[in-house]
Amino acid sequence: MSTADATPTLPPATVRTVYGACPHDCPDTCALQITVQDGVAIKVQGRSEHASTHGALCTKVSRYTERTYHPERLLHPMKRVSAKHEAPRFVRVSWDEALQDIAARLKDIAARAPEAILPYHYAGTMGLIQGGSIANRFFHTLGASILDETICASAGAEALNATYGSRVGMHLRHFAQSRLILIWGSNSIASNLHFWTYANQAKRAGARLICIDPRRTETAEKCHQHLALLPGTDGALALGLMHQLITHDWLDHAYIEAHVDDWPLLRERALQWPPERTAEVCGLTPEEVRQLAHDYAHSAPAAIRLNYGMQRVRGGGNAVRLIALLPCLIGAWKHPAGGLLLSASGWAAPFKNSQALNRPELLRGRQPRLINMSAVGDALLHSGGGSFGPRIEAVVVYNSNPVAVAPDSSRVVAGFQRSDLFTVVLEHFMTDTADCADYVLPATTQLEHLDVHTSYGHTDLLRNNPAIAPLGEAKPNTQIFRELARAMGLDDPLLQESDEALAAQAFTAEVDQAALREQGFWSIPLPDAPFAQGGFPTANGKVQCLSPQWGLPDHVPNYESARSSPELAQRYPLAMISPPARNFLNSSFVNVKSLRDIEAEPRLEMHEQDAAARGLADGSMVRIFNERGSLVCRLALNARARPGVVNGLGIWWHKLSPGGRNVNAVTHQGLTDIAAGATFYDCLVQVEAAPT
Ligand SMILES: Nc1nc2c(c(=O)[nH]1)N[C@H]1C(S)=C(S)[C@@H](COP(=O)(O)OP(=O)(O)OC[C@H]3O[C@@H](n4cnc5c(=O)[nH]c(N)nc54)[C@H](O)[C@@H]3O)O[C@H]1N2
Numbered sequence: 175m176s177t178a179d180a181t182p183t184l185p186p187a188t189v190r191t192v193y194g195a196c197p198h199d200c201p202d203t204c205a206l207q208i209t210v211q212d213g214v215a216i217k218v219q220g221r222s223e224h225a226s227t228h229g230a231l232c233t234k235v236s237r238y239t240e241r242t243y244h245p246e247r248l249l250h251p252m253k254r255v256s257a258k259h260e261a262p263r264f265v266r267v268s269w270d271e272a273l274q275d276i277a278a279r280l281k282d283i284a285a286r287a288p289e290a291i292l293p294y295h296y297a298g299t300m301g302l303i304q305g306g307s308i309a310n311r312f313f314h315t316l317g318a319s320i321l322d323e324t325i326c327a328s329a330g331a332e333a334l335n336a337t338y339g340s341r342v343g344m345h346l347r348h349f350a351q352s353r354l355i356l357i358w359g360s361n362s363i364a365s366n367l368h369f370w371t372y373a374n375q376a377k378r379a380g381a382r383l384i385c386i387d388p389r390r391t392e393t394a395e396k397c398h399q400h401l402a403l404l405p406g407t408d409g410a411l412a413l414g415l416m417h418q419l420i421t422h423d424w425l426d427h428a429y430i431e432a433h434v435d436d437w438p439l440l441r442e443r444a445l446q447w448p449p450e451r452t453a454e455v456c457g458l459t460p461e462e463v464r465q466l467a468h469d470y471a472h473s474a475p476a477a478i479r480l481n482y483g484m485q486r487v488r489g490g491g492n493a494v495r496l497i498a499l500l501p502c503l504i505g506a507w508k509h510p511a512g513g514l515l516l517s518a519s520g521w522a523a524p525f526k527n528s529q530a531l532n533r534p535e536l537l538r539g540r541q542p543r544l545i546n547m548s549a550v551g552d553a554l555l556h557s558g559g560g561s562f563g564p565r566i567e568a569v570v571v572y573n574s575n576p577v578a579v580a581p582d583s584s585r586v587v588a589g590f591q592r593s594d595l596f597t598v599v600l601e602h603f604m605t606d607t608a609d610c611a612d613y614v615l616p617a618t619t620q621l622e623h624l625d626v627h628t629s630y631g632h633t634d635l636l637r638n639n640p641a642i643a644p645l646g647e648a649k650p651n652t653q654i655f656r657e658l659a660r661a662m663g664l665d666d667p668l669l670q671e672s673d674e675a676l677a678a679q680a681f682t683a684e685v686d687q688a689a690l691r692e693q694g695f696w697s698i699p700l701p702d703a704p705f706a707q708g709g710f711p712t713a714n715g716k717v718q719c720l721s722p723q724w725g726l727p728d729h730v731p732n733y734e735s736a737r738s739s740p741e742l743a744q745r746y747p748l749a750m751i752s753p754p755a756r757n758f759l760n761s762s763f764v765n766v767k768s769l770r771d772i773e774a775e776p777r778l779e780m781h782e783q784d785a786a787a788r789g790l791a792d793g794s795m796v797r798i799f800n801e802r803g804s805l806v807c808r809l810a811l812n813a814r815a816r817p818g819v820v821n822g823l824g825i826w827w828h829k830l831s832p833g834g835r836n837v838n839a840v841t842h843q844g845l846t847d848i849a850a851g852a853t854f855y856d857c858l859v860q861v862e863a864a865p866t
Pocket residue numbers: 199200201326358359360361362364365366386387388389391404405406407408481482483484485487751753754755756757758759760761855
């Protein structure tokens with residue numbers, strides 16, 4: 175017998191390719207291609223056939239298998255056995271035991287005071303099925319409180335609705351033909367990489383790129399110019415630009431006349447913002463303001479890529495309204511490559527069947543109270559009564575990690591540690607929030623479940639097919655809520671619909687379902703220059719300067735800044751912003767070793783001048799503090815920080831941070847001017863050497 179004959183022949187490996195969609199909260203919503211060998215996902219790649227993905231993924235999602243097969247993945251239901259204020263200890267229980275116990279607890283509360291149950295969720299997955307559907311139907315059936323989803327984009331989104339009538343904007347691909355791009359409040363290279371590809375094409379074709387951001391980001395470095403304004407002064411800058419457009423007569427009078435309502439009112443206000451005043455408020459030079467206005471008016475087609483970073487301050491909504499008017503004043507919308515993009519989600523809205531998925535009729539005429547997710551600390555600590563209604567007795571968290579990401583952590587942690595609060599968390603990992611749970615239920619990842627997606631950065635709809643079987647005993651969110659409904663004796667068939675049945679209902683009849691299934695994506699038909707002849711989705715087709723609800727837009731100063739709260743600034747003189755670290759996605763991926771190794775540890779970026787004034791050395795450990803709390807991290811003295819502003823990159827898990835606290839230890843629960851959003855970047859702090 176030869177040696178070759180002795181070698182047992184292994185069956186040939188089966189290798190399949192499955193089409194998916196990236197589930198993360200990111201404007202790019204990439205089309206994925208997952209290679210599966212013998213039932214194991216071995217590679218996650220971007221699809222080259224999908225235009226904006228163009229075969230490339232960010233570092234995070236290209237490591238998706240590392241996250242899915244992470245040794246710390248939650249694979250079984252877990253029940254808490256320690257007190258809430260003690261170190262978390264959990265034991266493994268069966269699904270049956272967990273569901274029976276949870277059902278009994280929720281049933282009791284629902285019978286007395288359904289609004290005492292609070293679902294807490296956000297965009298851990300952006301999928302329409304795993305992000306809503308059965309979960310919404312379940313909580314509607316109970317009559318639970320409704321979560322007001324304000325933590326990210328409500329101010330900007332509502333500002334666009336008030337101005338353009340919906341969240342609509344430029345086509346992503348047209349940025350490649352722009353002559354000038356203002357990248358405004360966006361670190362595109364970190365958080366909107368596939369937009370950057372188009373911006374880079376424009377740059378190579380000779381376009382000028384200007385970044386407007388307090389931080390000298392990866393993106394700012396690669397632009398021709400960087401304007402490091404003070405946080406929360408974007409509305410003032412927009413008014414200052416309008417002043418220049420008016421006084422130099424760089425306006426497109428015909429476009430304004432035909433397509434803009436109430437401009438004369440706003441014109442009067444803008445005339446009060448000469449370059450000197452604007453520059454002083456924004457922390458820029460008058461020359462920078464003049465030059466920006468000149469460039470904007472003389473580089474057709476001029477485009478603005480606005481992102482949500484700039485609306486995380488008190489005046490975020492007003493600022494977005496003002497900036498959104500700029501392209502109308504110079505007639506930039508006449509060109510496909512001119513205009514503005516903040517969110518494209520409004521283009522997809524008419525193709526979504528939200529009613530069918532979420533079944534508001536299950537409320538049966540009840541109108542449960544709204545609980546603002548950006549002030550969840552206060553809500554959990556409220557003793558109940560008055561206009562607030564019943565005290566919150568149970569929280570069911572899915573697709574979110576509020577203990578790490580919600581502002582004012584001390585209050586949030588205190589709320590979640592209430593001994594009388596019953597908390598259920600559906601998760602992939604033992605996050606800071608899962609640590610506070612009574613039950614942790616293992617959820618599937620995007621590789622393990624079915625979903626469909628829209629995007630807020632492009633205008634394609636995508637389908638995500640399950641590539642592998644669920645790991646351990648993990649179940650899709652939908653399945654968990656179906657089983658919980660059964661355990662509670664809720665017998666409406668709408669609570670038992672399958673994921674396939676939900677996918678079939680997710681979109682309207684105009685959507686080519688076959689293309690979605692076979693190709694994995696389908697593009698919404700859109701005109702090239704959608705507002706060249708006006709036709710904005712407002713009631714009369716015109717852009718609105720004036721809003722019946724919010725009046726005329728103005729610069730609204732921060733809650734906390736040297737100018738608006740000088741007394742507070744005496745004690746806490748530094749403005750802190752906490753934008754995303756490039757290799758994390760909010761608090762997701764912080765526990766993925768290869769990505770955490772790149773980010774290394776929580777850092778605070780500070781300008782040399784501010785460090786010298788405090789005797790702080792580069793690389794030393796510092797304590798960041800204010801009245802709300804404190805955190806410890808390593809100081810990085812570099813040119814990314816401007817004087818007076820420090821950058822604490824987010825969002826680390828509390829328990830993976832040196833002092834057990836992340837940046838949200840110092841942020842507050844103040845809300846935006848429009849739509850009650852979170853104001854993470856409106857925050858004063860002091861910094862000192864960390865006690866050794
Ligand atoms: N890698 C990565 N990508 C992400 C995310 C992530 O955590 N990591 N988060 C995702 C999410 S949830 C969202 S909402 C999107 C968009 O997320 P955004 O929050 O818009 O994030 P960025 O694009 O990084 O833009 C924030 C930028 O705004 C700047 N900024 C802060 N304050 C101000 C201000 O007052 N004025 C101006 N002009 N700029 C300011 C910050 O310095 C930062 O560079 O990105 C998504 N993409």
